[in-house]
Amino acid sequence: MSGEITEGEAKRILHVDMDAFFASVECLRRPELKGRPVVVGGSGDPTRRGVVSTASYEARRFGVHSAMPLRTALKLCPQCVFLPVDYNEYARVSLGIKKMLLETSPLMEDVGIDEAYLDITGVAGPSPEIGRAIKDRVLKATGLTCSVGIAPNKLLAKIASDLRKPDGLTILGPEDVRDSVWPLAARRLPGVGPKTEEFLKGLGVNTIGDLAARGREWLREKFGTSFGQYLYEAAMGTHESPIVTEWKPKSVSREETFERDAADWQTVARALAFLARDVASTMRREGYTARTITVKIRFEDFRTLTRARTLRQETDDVDVVRKTAFECLGRIELDKRVRLVGVRASGLKAR
DNA sequence: TCTGGGGTCCTTACTCTA
């Protein structure tokens, strides 16, 4: 035995999830909002189109949750305070938190604006102490609370941080999977969305434990080798995926939902030209060129079409992006009112 | 009167070429 892996060296992954992040940052700026039901989303006007990005825990008591239309949230909770999304401010606060996390371990994976994974295998001290220290530092520096999960892999760490919210700290080991993870709804597994959940229910699978009980072969048969294998490992709590410390964008896109569905080509064309310019200028600013331009159209009935064109040479030229986008648009018959227009550039290369 | 925006990844179908 080489003894390369010895006891005490088991991998330890920590997942940090900021509590109701956007709403909490707004409450920092306006302390009079603290304790009130706050909803952050869209333009902040709940009579206009838009969805909830974050609801404070007080607002959640009224049944308001993220991804819900603002108009529905207003009906459920007329006394809620509605605020527009101020992405720059949240990004600023997020950056400070990420910098702090990096001081605990340089092996950090950034997951969106309010989450991160840290590999704390090499960090001295017991897991509960490390978890508490991180929570304390975040609170002292920002006034914000977060929920932390620690486990042998990313998947279990994420489930752990989700178990006690807000302001929770949960540590899960392989021996806890049976009692703490298997009773949870299958939907709690990352990668299981509403469609998969419904399909599973139709097969009599409701909990993560049900999933584990069906076994690997059954899952591969129902979901294909790749996703089936993933579901099995996820249900067993053994799914391993690496901490990705560097991220490069694969596409840049902009889209716009009209306040009122557009019936005329001119409105759609104007929006398309604007979005194409925005995409191209973002690419220039970030130093990327793209080979494929895709146009997305969503009709009033929510039917969504995309048309794409791959260029011979990569580009970041506004005129080329716009011209290509219009060529794609020309392949779509606008026989219904248009709800949304989008432009995406993919096949990115650093300039 | 519903259902944002910015992404990633996967599957499937099609076309072209070797």
Next chain:
DNA sequence: TCTGTAGAGTAAGGACCC
């Protein structure tokens, strides 16, 4: 030369995530 097919690249759609 004909035919079948494998593989790459492209296109389209869908599920999912924050």
